[in-house]
Amino acid sequence: MARGIVSPMMADASIAEQEEAPLVWSARWSLTTRILAVNILAIALLAGGFFYLDTYRTRLVDTRISEMQDQLGLLDSALEAARPDQRARLIGEFTRATESRLRFYAADGRKLSDSFDHGPPTYTLRDPDLQAWQRDAARAMDRGIDWIVGAPSYPEFTEPAQDTLAAWPEAEATLRSGEAQARFRYAPERTPLLSATRVVDLETPEVMLMTLNARDITRTVRAERFRLAIVIAMVVIASVLLSLFLARTIVRPLRRLARAAVRVRLGRAREVVVPRLPSRRDEIGTLARALSDMTQALRERIDAGEHFAADVTHELKNPIASVRSAIEGLGRVTSDAQRTQLLAIADEDVRRLDRLVTDISDASRIDAQLSRASxxxxxxxxxxxxxxxxxxxxxxxxxxxxxxxxxxxxxxxxxxxxxxxxxxxxxxxxxxxxxxxxxxxxxxxxxxxxxxxxxxxxxxxxxxxxxxxxxxxxxxxxxxxxxxxxxxxxxxxxxxxxxxxxxxxxxxxxxxxxxxxxxxxxxxxxxxxxxxxxxxxx
CATH class of the missing domain: 3.30.565.10 (Histidine kinase-like ATPase, C-terminal domain)
Structure with a gap:
């Protein structure tokens, strides 16, 4: 039965419908897609940790270069204080302790000495073609992540064919300015090769070049990336499973309700059961019960309309039949008294029809009028x-x-x-x-x-x-x-x-x-x- 009272809840719902912003970019997305998209967006924010790792690598490199320059400063002081016959031993101990390589260049560009010429190499540049495919995959992943996070592009290092001062731009810059310089390059296996320079004043001014293959930085960054990838993979799996569970608990009952609503609309089944979902105490349960009640009310209204139409037909038949009988009788009677009697019967039936039509009109419209009344x-x-x-x-x-x-x-x-x-x-x-x-x-x-x-x-x-x-x-x-x-x-x-x-x-x-x-x-x-x-x- 319709109600004429406009409740505050109905007014609020009407206002909410008017104020609800339409969906634009996501209007064609299903609920499952939207749930997955929201959760994947959260994972993408978590994946932003790769940007942090790039910053972390930069800080490691800067720290290592700063350490190299400090070490060169200490070595410079030690070399100045040492006797000439002690300098070779001091340089050897320094390179072994720091796992670095030291070169000395004269002002005219000639290489004066190289730590690798006086002892075993402290590091070795590896040929990537001779390494296992796992290393190639790791390097490809490094390049991909660097491209994603927009990491700076550093030059590739190749050992100079003519090892002179001119082969090292940072050494030339140090010789001209007298200030320490540093440079980052990638070794053939894509590990950081760091260099630092300093002017030392022994018998004559010389440029000291220190190079270091910092594989530990690459290992540290890859280890952190691997841990982060593990975390992201676990979060992705958990998020997808939770999204599918959430979609199952939301989308499936909504589809059941939609199918029931379609059956009600088609009207092919006399009794369409709309699931009430009594076990659900959330908004979907409320919606299911509201749809069920609405369907029941609609069915009752349809039944009432059908019964009303049948009753109207029954009630109108009698006076119509009486009027028709009176009109047919007018053509057969001959006396004025009988004609007057038939006309009186017809007039009474017409008045009865008028009352019926008026009351039927009121009865059929009153529900709708009350629902709009103030x-x-x-x-x-x-x-x-x-x-x-x-x-x-x-x-x-x-x-x-x-x-x-x-x-x-x-x-x-x-x-x-x-x-x-x-x-x-x-x-x-x-x-x-x-x-x-x-x-x-x-x-x-x-x-x-x-x-x-x-x-x-x-x-x-x-x-x-x-x-x-x-x-x-x-x-x-x-x-x-x-x-x-x-x-x-x-x-x-x-x-x-x-x-x-x-x-x-x-x-x-x-x-x-x-x-x-x-x-x-x-x-x-x-x-x-x-x-x-x-x-x-x-």
Whole structure:
């Protein structure tokens, strides 16, 4: 049953729908793809650790070069203090301790001495063509990571064919400026080959060149990259598994709901079961139950529409058949009296059809009208008082009609929120029903009171009462139980059905019961939610 009250939740939902930003770049992505994309983005941020490793390698190289320059400074001081015959031994001990190679060049560019000429090499440049494929793979990976992180491009080192000062740009720069220089190159196996220079003043000024193959830097960086790769691989596996689990718990139930919604839309199955997912207490469970309730309400509305159409067809057939019979009879009768009688029958049936069409129109539209109505404060007591005054003015000459007694409540105690015209129509239909069942000279008693958070409107009549088995049936459309002696067709059978629709559209109820005072007759009770903030005491 549609409700006329626009709740704050519905208003908030409407605002949220209006304010929700549309998806642009991800509109065509499935939920599974989006979940994976978000998790992979987090992994990509973790993979940014490779950038840190490049910075870490740069710091290692800078630290090693700084150490080499400090060591050359100490060696310079030691060589100046040593006797000439001690210098060769001092240089040998230095190169073995630092695993480096020392060359000395004269100012004219000639190589004066080389530590490798006076002892075994302290390092060896390896030929990559003679190494295993694993080393080639490691070097390829190094190049790939350097390209990804945008590492600087360093020159490749080759041993000079003519080992002179001119073969070493950093040594030439030191000779010209007198300042220490350093250079980074890649050895053939792609390990750092570092060089540092310094001017030493022995018998004559010389340029001292120190070279070092820092394989340990490459080993350290590769080890850290391997550890980071292990961590990223584990995170990727865990993230993919968690993403698939999350997608399974989200996407699968949504697909089930979508398939059920499609079956409901196609309408091929009379009873489509929408899964309610009772075990889920999250938003998807709430959605499933809301869709199930919506489907049930839609099914009930469709059934009600079908029943209503069948009832309308049944109710219209009788007066139409009567009008057709009267019109056909006009062509056969010859006396004016018979013709007048047939015309009177046709006129009465046309009036009955007019009442039926009017009531059917109201009954079919009232739900939709209530759902769009803007509710305002309504004082039910004042409304009933005005209704009865107008009714009394219309029927002042009819002394056979039942009398009406109204117990007026205090002003302001029976305020509700609603559509005043619709509530008046509902109460008027209930009063009409009570009058139609009350005998001539009978009494219809009306009372409006405030009880807690509800406003009660009670209408009692002096009629025969309503059997308990019929107390729900009287609110069905086209209910045909009428008082004895009433002319056929005076009522459409929609009055109480319209009244229930209006009252329930305001969040209230209407029911039939026995009178509280024990007297014969029926009592119809209307309850409506009282207006918040109204004074129950008046």
């Amino acid at each position: 509710f305002e404060p309504v004082d039910v007591g004042l409304m009933i008082e005005s209704m009865l005054a107008a009714r009394c003015a219309r029927n002042s000459q009819n002394e056979d009609r039942p009398r009406i007694a109204f117990a007026r409540p205090r002003k302001g105690t029976t305020a509700v929120m609603g559509d005043g015209h619709r509530i008046e129509r509902a109460i008027d239909n209930v009063i009409d029903n009570a009058i139609s069942f009350s005998p001539a000279g009978g009494l219809v008693c009306i009372a409006a009171t405030r009880l807690g958070d509800e406003v009660h409107v009670r209408v009692d009549d002096d009629g025969p009462g309503i059997e308990p088995s019929q107390r729900e049936a009287i609110f069905r459309r086209f209910h045909s139980e009428r008082p004895s002696g009433e002319a056929f067709g005076k009522h459409s059978g929609l009055g109480l059905a319209i009244a229930r629709t209006i009252i329930e559209g305001h969040g209230g109820t209407i029911s039939a019961r026995d009178r509280d005072d024990g007297r014969p007759g029926a009592s119809l009770l209307i309850t409506l939610p009282a207006r918040e903030g109204s004074d129950p005491t008046g």
